[in-house]
Amino acid sequence: MADAPKRNPQADRPANQRGAARLAAVQALYQMDVGRATLEDTLAQFGAFHLGREIEGEQYLPADADFFRQIVTGVAKHQLAIDPAVDRALAEGWPVERVDATLRAILRAAAFELLRRKDIPPRVVITEYVDVAKAFYEDDASGLVNAALDAIAREAGVDLAEGDGKGA
Secondary structure, three states: OOOOOOOOOOOOOOOOHHHHHHHHHHHHHHHHHHOOOOHHHHHHHHHHHOOOOEEOOEEOOOOOHHHHHHHHHHHHHHHHHHHHHHHHHOOOOOOHHHOOHHHHHHHHHHHHHHHHOOOOOHHHHHHHHHHHHHHHOOOOHHHHHHHHHHHHHHHOOOOOOOOOOOOO
């Protein structure tokens, strides 16, 4: 499983169940990528042991379990379309496979939402995943995530002015 975040990604605003689901989805995708865990095993493990529970002294926020499953399953199902979109958004010579595993999980989850979940305002998606990046990294990784997600959204023709930063 991904290392525990360095700080709460929702610290700047009230925690919400979808934000907690996004954080858990990134951790699950990391586990699938690095640990080569199957989708079924990962969903079962997170459903039984992680979402909204205390692990090793860390309290996991209650998460929208259905939304968590949608993200993880969606990334697994659409990865062949997601990875090229992420590749195009990254600097030349740095394909998604070359990026740190946690960043890769963040970018894949966010790209899935931007490309496949038209019901969620793109600014909400970008802001939420920039916050997730800030939870794991103290350097400028959040800037990379922001720039890459903006590029993915623009390439997909998503209206970045849409959404007020609240809701989903």
